[in-house]
Amino acid sequence: MVKIIIGVVAVVLVAGGAYMLLNKDDVATENNQSTQTADTNSSEQTSEVAEQPKAEVSTVDGAIVALTDGGLSVGEKQGAFYDMIGAENGDKVDVDGTVVEMYEFSTTQKAQEAVTQLQSEDNTTYANGTFVILIHTTDPAVVEKIQGIL
CATH class of the missing domain: 3.30.200 (Phosphorylase Kinase; domain 1)
Known part of the structure; x- marks a missing residue:
């Protein structure tokens, strides 16, 4: 029984590792996109704080x-x-x-x-x-x- 459990665990680990290797580009792309979004948001916030725009005057x-x-x-x-x-x-x-x-x-x-x-x-x-x-x-x-x- 122990041999069967060890075998199942080994298969799951191998399958999980293979899945990660096959999808590493997708995971890296998602991480990169979220990092870029965070960088963009912080840049926008920084420029908003640093720049005091003129009054929008039309009258x-x-x-x-x-x-x-x-x-x-x-x-x-x-x-x-x-x-x-x-x-x-x-x-x-x-x-x-x-x-x-x-x-x-x-x-x-x-x-x-x-x-x-x-x-x-x-x-x-x-x-x-x-x-x-x-x-x-x-x-x-x-x-x-x-x-x-x-």
């Missing part, structure tokens, strides 16, 4: 809220002739003593065209999607504060 009111939340002093809206540059909406405000114009466009292409049209040596103009910001200074400290938020 003048949203920009004013973002600037205020960013710790800057924002004055009253002063109005702007936004329709002359093809914008859907726009306003001027005083941000920490610097005049900032903000315009809403219907497309990113129109926003980029406006940046080209508005840019000059004495201001800083850029687009954030369909939103254009014109800062009436080239002072790097002022520009960086505003660009860091918008």
